[in-house]
Amino acid sequence: MYRREFSQANQSVITDNKTLEREINLAKVIQSKLLNGEKPKLDKDDISGVSIPARLIGGDYFDFYPLPNGRLRVVIGDVMGKGIPAAMLMILTRGAFRTAAESTQGPGETLTAMNNALYKDLRSLSSFVTVFCADWEPSTGAFYYSNAGHSLPIVVRKTSELIEIPKIKGVMLGGLPDQVYKEEKITLQEGDFIFLYTDGIIEARNREGDMYKEGRLIKVLKENVSKTAVEIETVVIDSVTHFTEGVAQRDDITMVSMKVGKDKTDISSFNSPLV
Amino acid sequence: MLLTVKSERIGASLNIAVKGVLDYSTVESFDFVNETPQGVTEFNVDFAELEFIDSTGIGSILTVLHKANELQAKVNFNNMSEETKALFETIGVFDIKKSLLGEE
Numbered sequence: 001m002y003r004r005e006f007s008q009a010n011q012s013v014i015t016d017n018k019t020l021e022r023e024i025n026l027a028k029v030i031q032s033k034l035l036n037g038e039k040p041k042l043d044k045d046d047i048s049g050v051s052i053p054a055r056l057i058g059g060d061y062f063d064f065y066p067l068p069n070g071r072l073r074v075v076i077g078d079v080m081g082k083g084i085p086a087a088m089l090m091i092l093t094r095g096a097f098r099t100a101a102e103s104t105q106g107p108g109e110t111l112t113a114m115n116n117a118l119y120k121d122l123r124s125l126s127s128f129v130t131v132f133c134a135d136w137e138p139s140t141g142a143f144y145y146s147n148a149g150h151s152l153p154i155v156v157r158k159t160s161e162l163i164e165i166p167k168i169k170g171v172m173l174g175g176l177p178d179q180v181y182k183e184e185k186i187t188l189q190e191g192d193f194i195f196l197y198t199d200g201i202i203e204a205r206n207r208e209g210d211m212y213k214e215g216r217l218i219k220v221l222k223e224n225v226s227k228t229a230v231e232i233e234t235v236v237i238d239s240v241t242h243f244t245e246g247v248a249q250r251d252d253i254t255m256v257s258m259k260v261g262k263d264k265t266d267i268s269s270f271n272s273p274l275v
Numbered sequence: 276m277l278l279t280v281k282s283e284r285i286g287a288s289l290n291i292a293v294k295g296v297l298d299y300s301t302v303e304s305f306d307f308v309n310e311t312p313q314g315v316t317e318f319n320v321d322f323a324e325l326e327f328i329d330s331t332g333i334g335s336i337l338t339v340l341h342k343a344n345e346l347q348a349k350v351n352f353n354n355m356s357e358e359t360k361a362l363f364e365t366i367g368v369f370d371i372k373k374s375l376l377g378e379e
Contacts, residue, residue: 080330082299126334130366149366171367175337176374203329250298251329 024084028056031087034094040064040072044261045138047072048229051254052200052237058252059086060198061093061129065101070139073101073110076196076256077131077173078150085127086252092118093129093173107133108146111181115148115173122174129173132196136258141188146181148173151199154214158191160222192260193225193232200251204240212243229257280304287316291339294324297332305335308342316348323354333366340368344375 035051049062059079066072075097079086093114100113110133122128130149137144145153145165149172155163163186170181188194197217204212220239224232233255240253278301279294289311295301311318318339328336343350350372355363363369 078330080334082331126338128330128334128337128366130330151365169365169367171370175367175371199329203327 024056027084027087028053031057031090034091035062040066042072042138042261045136046229046259046261047074047257048233049076049254049256050233050237051252052249053087053252054200054249055083057084057087058082059090060200060252060254061090061097062196062254062256063094063097065098067101067135071135071137073107073133073135074196074256074258075101075110075131075133076150076198076254077129078198078200078252078254079129080127082251089122089125089127089129092121093131097131097133106144106146106183107135108181108183111146111148111170111173112179115177115179115181118173119177128175131173134196141260142185143188143194144183144185146170146183148179148181149175151197151202153194153196154218154221155186155188156193156195156218156221156225157189158193158225160225162218162222163192188260190260190262191225193221193229194258194260195221195232196256198252198254200249200253201236201240201255203251204244204253205247205250206243207245207247212240216243229259232257232259277301278304280307282307284315287314288319289315289317290319290321292321292324296327297325297335298327298329299331302331302335305332305338308335308338311342311346313346315346318343318348318350319353320350321353322356322359325356325359328359328362330366333362333368336363336368337371340372340375350376 051060051062059081061077063075064072077093079089096114096117100110104110104113111131132147132150134143134145147168148170152165155165157163165186166184168182168184171179202212202214202217220236224235277295278297281292283290340350
């Protein structure tokens with residue numbers, strides 16, 4: 001009798017676990033599809049993005065949003081925490097970005113609108129999101145950007161020269177209410193490579209506990225600047241994997257990379273709003 | 276990688292010493308901050324032996340700031356490494372501290 005009851009209870013746990021596993025896998029598929037949707041096709045420029053969660057699902061985020069004025073709005077973000085809770089807030093962040101991108105003039109306004117939309121929810125959950133947002137204007141080579149607590153991108157010339165871009169800082173989304181995010185601008189040249197990333201890359205650790213660090217990342221980017229955006233992303237992933245020597249990935253790894261082509265022409269948009 | 280958090284109440288001060296890695300796997304060691312009683316008017320957080328802090332760890336530092344705001348207490352960050360300072364600067368922790376508590 002006891003054995004039969006135990007067996008039924010055990011079966012119930014197995015069924016529950018399978019249901020949970022199936023739902024987590026579905027969540028992974030949803031997140032992967034949202035993150036790895038169709039990339040914008042630029043006439044001359046080369047753009048890519050990839051996200052590798054440390055667990056089944058993660059809290060990192062990147063997105064592209066072509067604007068009616070010919071600019072491409074790009075965003076990369078990192079939600080505090082990991083796993084399912086972070087993934088849920090990542091979806092919330094995505095919604096806020098897509099809504100804000102449509103109704104705001106520049107990346108600074110986008111971050112301001114996102115913070116206004118997300119602040120109360122994030123504060124009540126004691127969470128936050130760091131976000132870097134930029135507008136790429138292919139026709140002029142202008143790259144406008146704004147920052148909410150995120151690391152700045154790395155820019156490398158085709159000559160492998162590292163470019164220091166003007167620093168800009170702002171409080172992470174969910175940190176303080178009513179924030180106004182400022183913008184900076186740089187002008188990119190043909191062959192320039194710009195790399196946006198989350199801290200999972202530079203904080204990856206090897207068996208000795210040493211971190212990968214920004215210096216290694218910059219070295220890899222400089223050595224491979226002649227490659228395409230996708231190829232450079234692959235090299236970075238390989239470099240981090242080689243460095244960590246099989247140590248389990250502790251944090252989500254996300255990167256967006258763009259290489260400026262010869263002519264500056266329009267975006268062939270994939271989901272540009274009709275306004 | 277472990278975290279040891281030593282907390283000691285001396286009069287109206289709560290001294291918190293962080294040793295090791297303050298990240299997703301260890302951050303629960305900081306939950307006691309939410310239970311800080313009335314009467315504490317100063318939090319002293321010592322980072323001298325902090326080896327690493329991630330975004331979840333920063334979340335727990337923000338909890339200290341918000342608790343201090345609730346108690347109208349001061350917060351002092353002591354013995355921060357340049358790396359930790361730079362991270363707090365980038366993310367906006369010092370801005371939040373200034374905004375909530377009126378402190379640099």
